[in-house]
Amino acid sequence: MIKVSVNGYGTIGKRVADATLKQPDMELVGVAKTSPNYEAMVAFKRGMRIFVPKESKDKFIGAGIEPSGTIDEMIDESDVVVDATPNGVGAEYKKIYVEKGKPALFQGGEKSNVGEMSFSALCNYHEAVGKKYLRVVSCNTTAMLRSICTVNKVSQVKKVRGTVIRRAADPKEYKKGPINALVPDPASVPSHHAKDVNTVLKDLDIITMAVISPTNLMHMHLLDIELEKEVTREEILKQVLSTPRLVVVPGKTGINSTAELVELARDLGRERNDMPEVMIFEDSIYVKGKEVFMMYAVHQESIVVPENIDAVRAVSGIRESIDVTNTSMGIRKGYII
Numbered sequence: 001m002i003k004v005s006v007n008g009y010g011t012i013g014k015r016v017a018d019a020t021l022k023q024p025d026m027e028l029v030g031v032a033k034t035s036p037n038y039e040a041m042v043a044f045k046r047g048m049r050i051f052v053p054k055e056s057k058d059k060f061i062g063a064g065i066e067p068s069g070t071i072d073e074m075i076d077e078s079d080v081v082v083d084a085t086p087n088g089v090g091a092e093y094k095k096i097y098v099e100k101g102k103p104a105l106f107q108g109g110e111k112s113n114v115g116e117m118s119f120s121a122l123c124n125y126h127e128a129v130g131k132k133y134l135r136v137v138s139c140n141t142t143a144m145l146r147s148i149c150t151v152n153k154v155s156q157v158k159k160v161r162g163t164v165i166r167r168a169a170d171p172k173e174y175k176k177g178p179i180n181a182l183v184p185d186p187a188s189v190p191s192h193h194a195k196d197v198n199t200v201l202k203d204l205d206i207i208t209m210a211v212i213s214p215t216n217l218m219h220m221h222l223l224d225i226e227l228e229k230e231v232t233r234e235e236i237l238k239q240v241l242s243t244p245r246l247v248v249v250p251g252k253t254g255i256n257s258t259a260e261l262v263e264l265a266r267d268l269g270r271e272r273n274d275m276p277e278v279m280i281f282e283d284s285i286y287v288k289g290k291e292v293f294m295m296y297a298v299h300q301e302s303i304v305v306p307e308n309i310d311a312v313r314a315v316s317g318i319r320e321s322i323d324v325t326n327t328s329m330g331i332r333k334g335y336i337i
């Protein structure tokens with residue numbers, strides 16, 4: 001069993017911890033919390049071991065949470081640390097992971113040089129096997145890479161032009177905005193998403209533009225992918241339908257929005273309304289010669305979770321992971337319903 005700990009139990013960390021509990025070859029050492037808030041209380045009630053900064057022990061005990069030790073002790077007990085702390089904090093922790101000789105994963109909010117490489121399971125799993133420090137790319141980059149590497153199986157991708165419509169905040173982030181504006185992110189071109197895709201597909205000609213929109217449910221991407229050779233819409237659809245972690249939203253479902261996709265997640269009884277699959281609108285898949293167009297939704301809170309689980313196996317030297325992760329997490333392919 002691979003002993004996994006989660007440092008930073010927020011939006012991403014809590015989902016990675018739950019996914020770890022579902023893996024046949026992993027054991028959750030515990031999760032690190034810095035403040036004894038409701039998230040720590042729920043994790044403790046659910047039987048997870050909580051590790052805290054040395055100086056905060058009394059604060060947690062006062063809130064009814066008995067810590068299992070310090071964050072340092074949690075790292076000592078782990079084979080792999082999944083760092084899901086806020087942007088920049090992971091880079092600070094890296095010094096400790098290195099000092100203790102522990103493999104660690106970092107998230108997309110960290111600079112790309114925090115790990116030995118940027119990781120996207122469908123594009124470069126095998127290259128990552130045996131590395132010690134990986135950065136799992138962000139939610140937007142994960143979605144773009146899954147889509148590009150899937151289309152690349154039909155014909156080599158030559159060029160990508162994409163528009164990213166970003167959610168402004170996660171549902172719990174009540175202090176963030178905007179609440180009534182569309183904000184270029186930034187107004188200069190390209191946006192950082194293209195550069196981030198290039199940390200994995202180094203030679204790809206890709207340009208993205210991004211706008212922040214006042215919604216907290218999902219992102220939406222509009223991609224224009226140019227291929228080496230002419231393909232048909234049927235070939236693209238067939239490849240997409242047969243690739244786990246991508247699902248297709250048919251027009252006949254009447255689903256026209258991210259709001260309905262979240263409602264569907266509720267109706268399907270998905271935990272936390274999570275949809276870790278890239279959700280491609282079937283009617284948006286359009287092919288003209290060598291060009292493929294598509295629109296898809298990205299559930300930012302959950303999309304990177306399967307990639308984090310795969311990255312745990314990669315740094316543990318395990319050569320195959322994706323199918324195990326998909327099965328254990330109930331990740332789908334094909335039509336969304």
Ligand code: NAD
Nearest residue numbers: 008009010011012084085086087107108109110139300301
């Ligand atoms: P979050 O704020 O929800 O969670 C971060 C957690 O880390 C919080 O619980 C916070 O209390 C804790 N923390 C803060 N300082 C700490 C410290 N010194 N030691 C231990 N824990 C500490 O953030 P998030 O949205 O989960 O983002 C985490 C990372 O994942 C970032 O790099 C982000 O860019 C990336 N990411 C976020 C999303 C998303 O949409 N939320 C999607 C993909 C990737």
